[in-house]
Amino acid sequence: MAAASASSFTSLKSRPAPGLATIAAVKSGAPLSFSFRRPVPAVSRLRISCAAKPETVEKVAKIVKKQLALPAETPVTGDSKFAALGADSLDTVEIVMGLEEEFHISVEEDSAQSIATVQDAADLIEELVQKK
């Protein structure tokens, strides 16, 4: 289910921190989905960030495909959800570890929790790289 990955370079993102369960914030009244791999904080979180560079998104996609043994031509975009691609909790932790090694960063447990899509990972990476 590839979705368009349109991300402008600067965008004010207001969205829940979905965690690895593909869930919309309970408060929004959107339908709940139930893949309880990681629970989701009940509070929505406003994220103000610049969208990550396409190259970062590409690198994340590559690491994800490698971890999940997806064929290279599998369409993986910013909007692709880890869980939907077949990542379980062990895969996700391995992916985060791969990202830490690739980008020389350290991802805290609760930040890792908030990564649901490739875009989330790329944005977090750039945030952490900038802070270094």
Next chain:
Amino acid sequence: MLSFLRRSYLNFSFMNPQYCCLSRNFSAALPPLLPVQLPSRMETHLWYVVPDEVKSAPLLSKYMELLPQSERDHVLGFRGDQLQKSALLARTLVRTTIARYQVDGHLDPRSLRFKRNIHGKPEVEWETKDGFCPPPLQFNISHTSSLVACGVTINSLIGIDVEEKRRRTKNNILAFAKRYFTAHEVEHLNAIPDSELQQQEFIKLWTLKEAYVKALGKGFSSSPFNTFTIRASSGIAVETLDSPQNLTNNWQFALLELMGSHYVAICLERQETGGAGKTLPIKLTARKTIPFVEDELVSGTNAVVTIGGSVTQF
């Protein structure tokens, strides 16, 4: 409307009609689920489905019809047949399993509503009808592409995790453990000379840690994996780093090998002791199921082998 749904589901390749059809005709109403008595306070019920054994397209279509639209969308959001199928079976298993425990009369699995608690753990949202006292059922599900499992208790918080025995990490085990596990667990893994055994021990440890966090139900970030140690030398126990002298006695564990191919870790809130702080074994009943088709009691057979923790199988 229903036939439209049936047609559209049959278009999903994971329900390819060329899979063999059972002789049963599923265009009629589904047969009733075999009702089951609620587990007693000391019991744990384990139900599981093997996705590879569920091949009937009409049956899968019927399962899809049990789900509300939001859950159907969620299932279809997974990429690829296998993932969609195991997601569907996970939702089907939890709904049909809970429906079986209905004390009076027949509960339609479709009618169950789920919500999440404050920390995000799924729970049943029972209808508050007059005089209706919902059973204090606790449940937890876990699935891989090759196994879907659901654990049920009365009152006792439960977490379960399943994993294929031969699951391999992409990263080096010790590097992974150093990053995410505690020093004691790294030491334990490091002491295993055989790499195959080390891999299996890692997977066992992973499932036990997952089961603990899921039982706690407070979210992964409230219990990062490097803040608690699972000790599995004689019996299995958890020790939190902030009170190392105090083996956390509130939680009991079982580790099972299922069908020779999977590890199943179960973590339960301890309900009662046998006096003088002695732990009573977990009373386990395990059933393999294809909902609406067949149920098989497998506890006590070699399909379910206890490999850790104190367990009596019934």
